[in-house]
Each structure stands twice: as C-alpha cells, then as structure tokens.
Amino acid sequence: NAGVTQTPKFRILKIGQSMTLQCTQDMNHNYMYWYRQDPGMGLKLIYYSVGAGITDKGEVPNGYNVSRSTTEDFPLRLELAAPSQTSVYFCASSPSNEQYFGPGTRLTVT
Amino acid sequence: AQSVTQPDIHITVSEGASLELRCNYSYGATPYLFWYVQSPGQGLQLLLKYFSGDTLVQGIKGFEAEFKRSQSSFNLRKPSVHWSDAAEYFCAVDPNQAGTALIFGKGTTLSVSS
Numbered sequence: 001n002a003g004v005t006q007t008p009k010f011r012i013l014k015i016g017q018s019m020t021l022q023c024t025q026d027m028n029h030n031y032m033y034w035y036r037q038d039p040g041m042g043l044k045l046i047y048y049s050v051g052a053g054i055t056d057k058g059e060v061p062n063g064y065n066v067s068r069s070t071t072e073d074f075p076l077r078l079e080l081a082a083p084s085q086t087s088v089y090f091c092a093s094s095p096s097n098e099q100y101f102g103p104g105t106r107l108t109v110t
Numbered sequence: 111a112q113s114v115t116q117p118d119i120h121i122t123v124s125e126g127a128s129l130e131l132r133c134n135y136s137y138g139a140t141p142y143l144f145w146y147v148q149s150p151g152q153g154l155q156l157l158l159k160y161f162s163g164d165t166l167v168q169g170i171k172g173f174e175a176e177f178k179r180s181q182s183s184f185n186l187r188k189p190s191v192h193w194s195d196a197a198e199y200f201c202a203v204d205p206n207q208a209g210t211a212l213i214f215g216k217g218t219t220l221s222v223s224s
Binding site for chain 1: 114119144152153155156161204207209212215216217
C-alpha cells in the first residue's frame with residue numbers, strides 16, 4: 001500500500017490564483033481530512049469527510065473548498081490564493097479514530 | 111476553553127537519558143488521546159493511542175504514555191533516548207470520540223545532544 005499520497009510536494013502561487021491540492025489513499029478508509037500546519041501552531045483542521053459525498057467544515061475552512069466523489073480521493077481547492085494561505089498542508093485518512101498522514105504539500109503564496 | 115496544551119516548546123535531552131513530554135487537555139469527558147511524531151520535512155506518524163482500559167500504553171519505537179484522569183494528562187515517556195528521536199512531537203485529542211476531528215497541541219521539539 002502507498003498509504004496517503006499528496007501532490008504536488010511544493011507549489012508557489014501568486015495572489016489571486018487558484019489551485020487544487022490532490023490527496024489519494026489506497027487503504028479504503030471512509031474518513032479523510034485536510035489540515036494546515038503553521039510554525040509553532042500545531043495542525044488546524046480545514047475540512048473533513050466521513051465518506052464519499054459527505055464533507056464538513058473544520059476549524060479553519062474559509063478560503064478553501066473540498067469535494068469527495070470517491071472513497072480514494074479528497075482534493076482541496078483554493079479559489080483566490082492569499083498570503084495567509086502560505087502553509088504546509090497535510091491530508092490524512094482514517095478507518096475510524098487513528099489518522100494516517102500524507103507527506104504534505106508546502107504552499108507559498110506571494 | 112477546550113484545548114490541548116504542550117507546555118514545553120523545546121526540550122534538549124542527552125542521548126541515553128530518559129525523556130518525558132507533557133500533554134494536558136481540557137475537555138469535559140475523557141477524549142481519545144494520541145501522540146504523533148514528525149521528522150523534519152515529513153508527515154506525522156502515530157506513536158501510540160489511548161481509548162480506554164489500561165492507563166499505561168505502549169507504542170512504537172520504545173515510547174509509552176500514561177493517562178492520568180485526575181490530572182487531565184497524557185505524558186509521553188521513553189527510558190533511553192536515541193539521536194534518531196530528534197523530531198517534533200504532537201499530542202492530539204479526539205474530544206467526541208467520533209473520528210471527525212483531532213485537536214492538536216502546538217508541539218514540542220526534541221533535540222538530542224551527544
């Protein structure tokens with residue numbers, strides 16, 4: 001199993017551009033999550049999904065959108081990138097309570 | 111306010127010495143509790159978890175943690191630290207025991223000196 005994979009690993013965006021961060025898991029987990037990690041702040045939950053077709057907001061959803069059309073994929077969309085969205089983004093999946101994390105995407109918005 | 115607190119931002123331990131990383135939470139009921147480790151430039155790896163039962167739990171890489179209800183604590187320990195243990199450590203709680211959210215502490219960076 002590859003586990004949780006994320007693409008791209010790095011990305012630089014200009015203010016106002018949009019992009020999609022990809023996340024795929026091959027463990028058949030129902031639960032998937034997106035977090036952002038800022039220095040000294042731990043991880044903050046952006047969105048989560050408990051199954052295909054079901055998504056819900058986390059602690060910091062503003063400026064982001066998600067969709068979950070399949071069990072495997074949970075893309076995160078940034079519509080109008082802002083400098084405040086400069087961060088490291090982690091996707092995770094879970095069969096119930098234990099979360100398994102991908103390697104992260106480092107995003108810089110300038 | 112509900113929160114997860116890791117009081118130590120940075121700890122330095124000599125190789126071979128013992129380690130204890132502190133974690134306190136403030137939730138009404140006992141949440142599910144986790145410790146994760148993050149090596150530089152990497153994702154997070156689960157070290158151990160506590161759901162119920164025996165309050166001393168064993169994890170990977172020789173780590174253990176003890177849940178103390180009276181102190182709302184879940185401290186991580188290791189008897190003898192190796193240089194490869196240098197990393198950032200995160201305590202996390204699932205306050206609803208529902209798998210829908212993990213609340214993370216801000217992390218403790220561990221440095222290991224020779």
